[in-house]
Amino acid sequence: MTADVSVQFTYTVTLREISDGLxxxxxxxxxxxxxxxxxxxxGIFLGLVIAINVAAKGIDSPALVGLR
Numbered sequence: 001m002t003a004d005v006s007v008q009f010t011y012t013v014t015l016r017e018i019s020d021g022l023x024x025x026x027x028x029x030x031x032x033x034x035x036x037x038x039x040x041x042x043g044i045f046l047g048l049v050i051a052i053n054v055a056a057k058g059i060d061s062p063a064l065v066g067l068r
Contacts, residue, residue, distance in 0.1 A: 026032035 026036045
């Protein structure tokens with residue numbers, strides 16, 4: 001004799017699992033590797049722009065007042 005019993009499984013995805021999945025995808029696809037390099041270049045470029053702005057105008061520059 002069989003009985004109809006419903007079973008419900010719940011699973012919560014964590015941020016760590018999403019991050020690991022994206023890293024894996026970026027390493028194993030040509031577009032992912034290209035995108036990873038672009039992100040590094042953009043990050044370095046923005047870091048240089050910020051450093052040059054601070055060096056040229058100083059910390060008390062009107063452009064940087066809103067960032068504090």
